[in-house]
Amino acid sequence: MHQGQLTVAVLGPLGTYTHQAAYGRFGSSVQYHECGTITDVFNVVASQVAHAGVVPQENSTFGSVIETYDALRRENIGTICGEILLEVQHCLLVRRGVKREDIRYIKSHEQALGQCRDFLAQHFPSAALEKVGSTAAAAKAVSTSDDCAAICSKVCATVFSDLEIMFEGIQDRNNNYTRFYVVSAALDELPSPVPIPRQTRCLVRLSSAKGNRPSPIMQLLSALGMNIARLDRRPQLDTTLLFSNIYFAELERGELGDEPWMLEIQCALQRVQDSGGDAQLMGIW
Numbered sequence: 465m466h467q468g469q470l471t472v473a474v475l476g477p478l479g480t481y482t483h484q485a486a487y488g489r490f491g492s493s494v495q496y497h498e499c500g501t502i503t504d505v506f507n508v509v510a511s512q513v514a515h516a517g518v519v520p521q522e523n524s525t526f527g528s529v530i531e532t533y534d535a536l537r538r539e540n541i542g543t544i545c546g547e548i549l550l551e552v553q554h555c556l557l558v559r560r561g562v563k564r565e566d567i568r569y570i571k572s573h574e575q576a577l578g579q580c581r582d583f584l585a586q587h588f589p590s591a592a593l594e595k596v597g598s599t600a601a602a603a604k605a606v607s608t609s610d611d612c613a614a615i616c617s618k619v620c621a622t623v624f625s626d627l628e629i630m631f632e633g634i635q636d637r638n639n640n641y642t643r644f645y646v647v648s649a650a651l652d653e654l655p656s657p658v659p660i661p662r663q664t665r666c667l668v669r670l671s672s673a674k675g676n677r678p679s680p681i682m683q684l685l686s687a688l689g690m691n692i693a694r695l696d697r698r699p700q701l702d703t704t705l706l707f708s709n710i711y712f713a714e715l716e717r718g719e720l721g722d723e724p725w726m727l728e729i730q731c732a733l734q735r736v737q738d739s740g741g742d743a744q745l746m747g748i749w
């Protein structure tokens with residue numbers, strides 16, 4: 465499958481932060497496959513239409529990207545094989561000639577609307593906020609509208625030529641970074657243009673085993689017995705137990721680990737299973 469050009473799926477259209485993050489990692493020699501949603505990025509990777517995909521995972525000020533974690537709840541959704549960090553500076557873009565007082569709607573991805581909440585409350589208290597699939601999708605929509613603005617990257621002013629920048633740097637906090645996951649269909653599937661550094665991270669999915677009583681979070685984590693760098697939680701869907709959760713634990717390798725990282729992880733997953741829980745490796749990088 466990896467003969468010839470690599471295809472990398474991203475949240476489109478071109479001009480999204482996800483595309484910029486992917487471009488920073490994969491450059492101009494790969495082909496970018498634009499998807500309408502984060503879920504579609506996972507789907508085209510899992511069905512091997514693309515070799516790899518890039519999805520937003522967490523923002524330093526607005527938090528976890530829920531659509532990404534909801535996709536990771538599903539079976540056969542591919543594996544995480546890397547991460548990318550991108551500084552995010554938002555702009556407010558309008559169609560050329562649109563004035564501040566004309567703006568009645570502001571469109572963007574929910575992450576961008578959340579990262580600019582204070583700016584919007586202060587400068588556009590009566591505008592209606594509209595969530596769309598991505599920041600660049602908002603820019604595209606606004607390029608044919610006389611009463612809308614889009615929150616997106618400065619890059620969109622170049623991608624969509626009818627747009628101009630009304631405000632720059634409108635994120636509420638300057639320290640605004642988004643972390644992205646690189647996904648591939650299976651472990652060890654993705655060739656890398658650069659030497660792969662020693663693997664130090666992995667993502668595991670923890671839940672109560674089907675048919676078992678719910679496993680309390682402390683029981684799952686203490687059976688895991690690993691260094692947890694971050695923890696996310698989403699409702700578990702394949703159970704009749706109300707308020708049962710799936711946990712996503714990102715594990716970080718301790719400095720002194722002598723065992724191969726994969727072996728350490730497999731032993732930890734086995735401990736969770738022995739304690740009556742369910743544990744699955746979702747990626748290693």
Ligand SMILES: O=C(O)C(=O)Cc1ccccc1
Binds near residue numbers: 483520523573597598
């Ligand atoms: O919509 C985009 O451009 C994305 O890539 C999702 C997103 C939105 C806001 C900050 C980081 C990522």
